[in-house]
Amino acid sequence: MNNRLINWFKFASPQTFYPLAGKMIPWFWALTAVFGIAGLYIGFFVAPTDAQQGEGYRIIFIHVPASWMSMFIYLVMAFWAALGLGFNTRLSGMMASALAPTGALMAFLSLWTGALWGKPMWGTWWVWDARLTSELILFFLYLGFIALQSAIDDARRADKAGAVLALVGVVNIPIIYFSVKWWNTLHQGASVSLTRSPSMAQTMLWGMLLMALAFWMYSIAVSLTRVRAIILERERHAGWVEELTEIKQP
Amino acid sequence: MAEASLSSALAAVIRRDLLLALRRKSDVLTTLFFFVIVVSLFPLGIGPEMAMLRQIAPGVLWVAALLATMLSLPRLFAADHADGTLEQMALSAVPLGVLVTGKILAHWLLSGLPLALLAPVLGLQFDLPADALGVMVLALLIGTPVLSLIGAVGAGLTLGVRGGGVLVSLLVLPLYVPVLIFGAGAVESHIGGLGATAHLSLLAAFLALAAFFGPWATTVALRIALE
Numbered sequence: 513m514n515n516r517l518i519n520w521f522k523f524a525s526p527q528t529f530y531p532l533a534g535k536m537i538p539w540f541w542a543l544t545a546v547f548g549i550a551g552l553y554i555g556f557f558v559a560p561t562d563a564q565q566g567e568g569y570r571i572i573f574i575h576v577p578a579s580w581m582s583m584f585i586y587l588v589m590a591f592w593a594a595l596g597l598g599f600n601t602r603l604s605g606m607m608a609s610a611l612a613p614t615g616a617l618m619a620f621l622s623l624w625t626g627a628l629w630g631k632p633m634w635g636t637w638w639v640w641d642a643r644l645t646s647e648l649i650l651f652f653l654y655l656g657f658i659a660l661q662s663a664i665d666d667a668r669r670a671d672k673a674g675a676v677l678a679l680v681g682v683v684n685i686p687i688i689y690f691s692v693k694w695w696n697t698l699h700q701g702a703s704v705s706l707t708r709s710p711s712m713a714q715t716m717l718w719g720m721l722l723m724a725l726a727f728w729m730y731s732i733a734v735s736l737t738r739v740r741a742i743i744l745e746r747e748r749h750a751g752w753v754e755e756l757t758e759i760k761q762p
Numbered sequence: 763m764a765e766a767s768l769s770s771a772l773a774a775v776i777r778r779d780l781l782l783a784l785r786r787k788s789d790v791l792t793t794l795f796f797f798v799i800v801v802s803l804f805p806l807g808i809g810p811e812m813a814m815l816r817q818i819a820p821g822v823l824w825v826a827a828l829l830a831t832m833l834s835l836p837r838l839f840a841a842d843h844a845d846g847t848l849e850q851m852a853l854s855a856v857p858l859g860v861l862v863t864g865k866i867l868a869h870w871l872l873s874g875l876p877l878a879l880l881a882p883v884l885g886l887q888f889d890l891p892a893d894a895l896g897v898m899v900l901a902l903l904i905g906t907p908v909l910s911l912i913g914a915v916g917a918g919l920t921l922g923v924r925g926g927g928v929l930v931s932l933l934v935l936p937l938y939v940p941v942l943i944f945g946a947g948a949v950e951s952h953i954g955g956l957g958a959t960a961h962l963s964l965l966a967a968f969l970a971l972a973a974f975f976g977p978w979a980t981t982v983a984l985r986i987a988l989e
Contacts, residue, residue, distance in 0.1 A: 597982070645939070649936045649939055652932070652935075652936040653936050653937075655932065656929075656932045656933040656936065659929055659932055659933075660919060660920070660923075660929060660933060663920075663923045663924060663925055663926070663929055664923055668989075669986055669987075669989060672986040673919045673923075673983065673986050673987075676915070676919060676979055676982050676983050676986065677915075677919060677933060679979070680912075680915055680937065680975075680979055681936070681937065683971075684936075684937075687940070
């Protein structure tokens, strides 16, 4: 058999993925720290004060990356869910359930920082604007996913039921993403676009992108840590778990 | 046994569910009364000014329709699951998707259609003009099948799960939001003089999407529940 093919599927089993994840986690934490410190430094000390919004705009260094991550994590979760449903792989379901709490956290953070920003800028904590509402729905979808999984005792059934829900809910992602284009409500347009040159100062953009990378690395590190815990919990009867140095009783 | 065609199987499932509902009318009537009572509570809570009531009527009617549909969702598969009928359906020669479509259609005939027919009477309480009532009924006729189709997925996922009744609201209500927005929006924009066509077209698009994916996702959910 082709050697490369084996390597592709090698880490699809919890037994081989567990040590790999353990080796990767410190690296992702280190990258989180590097990107986070650089991003925060640029965000708070280098980036100029905004002409219209004063210092308050600096919350976008948290708000925008959190919003991006909340949508992206859902897509990744749905991707793993589809993979798990299609190929009946165990690890995909575990990945999906490991991602959900981080996604919920990001959606909550996005809503919360948005409210903190909205009070001085718009004069209100909350408006029933299309983007805010669809982000709130995304938060509810995460909560629904977590609630459904925790209501089902059988882990395999929980994975599959959650996968169906994740795939049904994925229609919401394009709605959030395009909401500022489709409905001209209070929320300002997209801050960053791939097709036109950025409308904000270079340093602001750099700060935001570095923070986005930091959030990205954080999400990966936390999800891997969580998936390790899920693997240990579900595979506790397997022989290889008892062989692990951190499990073995002295 | 003669080989049953798909359409006759579909008709048989619809007929069976309607007959079952006819034999036990209270289930269907409870949902309708719930709808009427919830809608009638709003004027009491908000105050009897006609201008205000006219403004909130579309939203109130739609939210009540959503809640009433939710109330009827658990009985979509629960009884059949309890007595083993659902397993027989999954094992039968007819594809489960067809039978599920029949059950969803029957659910709509028992909950969505009566809601749409009742809505004009309730709309009168809110002083809605006659043409707005017409748009309301039309929007409900297009929108309530979407509610049944999406709800069936939630009902399938929570089948036999502890706390399923509460869970289904958490799963299904967020997905109902687009229908709510465009359903109520159709009536509002008609009253505002903008015309309801755009909203109704979007609702119809949701219906087309839900009609395609809904039964399929429900079938997957049911197979998971039956494992």
